[in-house]
Amino acid sequence: MKHPRKKGPSVQAILLVCTISTCLCLFLAFRSVEPELPTETIENPFRFGTIREPETDQQISPRQQQSSSCATVEKMGETFAEGSGAESLRVRKIIEDHFALHGAPRVRGLPSDQFCRQGFVIGKASEAGFGNEMYKILTASALSVLLNRSLIIGQTRGKYPFGEYISYTNLSFTLREVKHLWRQNDCEGKYGRHLIMRTDDFEKASETNVLCSDWRKWKQPIIWFQGTTDAVAAQFFLKNVHPGMRNVASLLFGDPGALQSRPNVFGELMRVVVSPSQVVEEAVNQVLNGSAGPDVALHMRMRMNRSIRAIRAALNCIKKALHSYQQNDARPQVVLVSDTPSLIRDITPNLTEFAEVIHFDYKRFKGNLSSGSTNAVPHQSLRWTGDDFIHEDGMIIVEYRGDETWDRHDASLNFRVKDWGPAPRWVAFVDFFLASRAKHAVVSGAHRRVGTTYAQLIAALAAAHRLGEDSSTDSRFSFLSSFQSNLLVDGLGNQIGWGHVWNRFAGPLSCRHQAHQCAFTPLLPPAWWDGIWQSPISRDVRRLQAYGIHLTDSGEVVGTHLDSFCRAKKDIVKIAPVYRH
Structure with a gap:
């Protein structure tokens, strides 16, 4: 008896399978899969000549680049691209005039009745990240200009932040000197003016008065604007509900909508306020x-x-x-x-x-x-003794004393490496x-x-x-x-x-x-x-x-909502005496 022979796959079926397989392979080979943020750790990958784009990178097409719905970073x-030199020079003159009038050399020599009416802004920094901490000092400097007050740079245990490496302007005061001059001029006895400090914390959004209060009218001798770790905090005054505050902020920072002509405010302030210490300059x-x-x-x-x-x-x-x-x-x-x-x-x-x-x-x-x-x-023998961690407002402060040295490889600081x-x-x-x-x-x-x-x-x-x-x-x-x-x-x-x-x-x-x-x-x-x-x-x-x-x-601010918010907001005033008798 003959058994029927089983039919094998047809030639057409085989060709179809081969065609599909080939297409899939080609698709996978040329498909660009871009990880979100890859970490490349190839043994020796950096020997290359002509700089070219990787062929697998997904790139925006010329048509997409010209689309009005979005823009490339370039x-x-x-x-x-053109810079804003004229505006920066205008701000430089404002800063120079401010410190000529409110700088320490002039203010410390004022008669008692004038000195005791003088206002101050203090900038305090710990020794955490340099950029963030320097912005605290520079924001205080900017605020002193906005409010026509003198600048105090805070110290810890008699030392400036990063004091081994940075020299600060002699146009600023220390808090110790202000306290001494306050007593010397008998500001409390003669004029009933107590040396108190008003604080405002930018990072506490529901409490800060940066948008709702006219800081020019604050009567406290010293103001401390806390939590100002970047360029943003001082520029919040550009949207303050009080026209006078907006005007003085615009005078310093320029029109926030005219990006092409905004001055280099923090660079001009740094030029005046800080410089490298002698040993850093030598290096x-x-x-x-x-x-x-x-x-x-x-x-x-x-x-x-x-x-x-x-x-x-x-x-x-x-x-x-x-x-x-x-x-x-x-x-x-x-x-x-x-x-x-x-x-x-x-x-x-x-x-x-x-x-x-x-x-x-x-x-x-x-x-x-x-x-x-x-x-x-x-330098090879640098080491940190580990005795001088000071916690202030949640930040770690490292104080240097004499010949104590610091090693960044110390176990207590490994988290920062x-x-x-x-x-x-x-x-x-x-x-x-x-x-x-x-x-x-x-x-x-x-x-x-x-x-x-x-x-x-x-x-x-x-x-x-x-x-x-x-x-x-x-x-x-x-x-x-x-x-x-x-x-x-x-x-x-x-x-x-x-x-x-x-x-x-x-x-x-x-x-x-x-x-x-x-x-x-x-x-x-x-x-x-x-x-x-x-x-x-x-x-x-x-x-x-x-x-x-x-x-x-x-991204435009709804002004009516901010006005309503500020009218309903409770005015929070935080003050503290600078010294007690």
């Missing part, structure tokens, strides 16, 4: 070795991560900076600053192809900044003042968030140094932000946090899936959303509601 930055001069300053400074906050894309983007940005001003064949000088030592090693071979590279190597520095002496122990890097803490101050000597540009890059407070202040101080009496000179100084493509998969949506310079551009007007970007960056980080291409993220919309601010979808 498009947003076009507003800041900077050792690196410069007789040169006037680097042409370009690159700051990369990588938080111990290695990224090929970040280096490629930064190299392209440095080339853009050099191309914008170079007029001769001289070999440019680039200074490198980073919290991650491997970044210096990885990027240097590519930079040396077209520039001279310098950076501060603390192990070779002939001196010791931890004790404020250039004749002290070598990823934030600040493994080098001794004082290295950040040499790096800061070295980078702020840049003559033409500061470039900021990062593993995650670009334009930190540290980078902002480097650029602001460098621009202020560069600006001469002729306002046209600053048009050749640039602050540039370097974004690698994987940071822009969601546009600028990951630039969260009010301390980051692009936060006010992070909303839906920022295009997704951008290529590497090298964007001109504002020297005065905006605090509001009044300018072109600015839009808020939902997180900030919710946060502002606690301050009484309702934003429209485009």
Whole structure:
């Protein structure tokens, strides 16, 4: 008996299966899968020649770039390309006039009746992150200008914050001197004026009076505006419900909607208020070795991560900076600053192809900044004794005494190594003042968030140094932000946090899936959303509601709601005596 033969698969079926399999393989091979924020840790990945975009990066098409519904970071930055030298010089004159009138040399010599009517603003900082803490001092300086008061820089145990590394202006007071002069002039006995301090905490949104009160009318001799860790807090006065407060704030900070002409306020204040200590200046001069300053400074906050894309983007940005001003064949000088030592090693071979590279190597520095002496122990033996942690307002303060030294590898400080890097803490101050000597540009890059407070202040101080009496000179100084493509998969949506310079551009007007970007960056980080291409993220919309601010979808403040909020808000007054009898 014959059994029927089983039929095998037809030729057509086999061809169909093969065709489908081939298509799937091709689709998977060419499909670009971009992780949210990858950490690249390849053994030796940084030896590359010509800078090219990775073929797998999702990039925005020319048609998308021209769309009016969103903008790339470079498009947003076009507003800041020309600089605002005339406005910065105008603010420089305001600051100089203010300190000539309200500076310590004049005020301490006033007759008793005038001195006892004088008002003060105090700026107090701990020794946490340098950028955030310096903004506390600079915000107090700005507030003293707004309110026509003298500046006090707070001390802890008789020492200034970061006092080994920073010298503060003699135009400011210490609280100890004000207390002495208050007694000497018998302000309480003769005029019944008690030395008390009124505090206002910006970070306590439901309590702060930054939007609802006319601070010019506050009668307390000393004002302390707390929690001002970035450029935003002082600019809240631009939306204060009292026209007089808005006017004085606009005089200093400019029109928040005219992004192209806003002055370099914090750079001009730094130029007056702080300078490097003698030993830091010596370290900077050792690196410069007789040169006037680097042409370009690159700051990369990588938080111990290695990224090929970040280096490629930064190299392209440095080339853009050099191309914008170079007029001769001289070999440019680039200074490198980073919290991650491997970044210096990885990027240097590519930079040396077209520039001279310098950076501060603390192990070779002939001196010791931890004790404020250039004749002290070598850096390799630096160690922290662990005896002087002081907690003030939740911040850790590190006090230095005499020959006590500090090792950043001490176990008690290991939690900060990823934030600040493994080098001794004082290295950040040499790096800061070295980078702020840049003559033409500061470039900021990062593993995650670009334009930190540290980078902002480097650029602001460098621009202020560069600006001469002729306002046209600053048009050749640039602050540039370097974004690698994987940071822009969601546009600028990951630039969260009010301390980051692009936060006010992070909303839906920022295009997704951008290529590497090298964007001109504002020297005065905006605090509001009044300018072109600015839009808020939902997180900030919710946060502002606690301050009484309702934003429209485009980021405009609903003024009627703020007026109603302030009328209903209880006026919270927190005062404390500066000393007791």
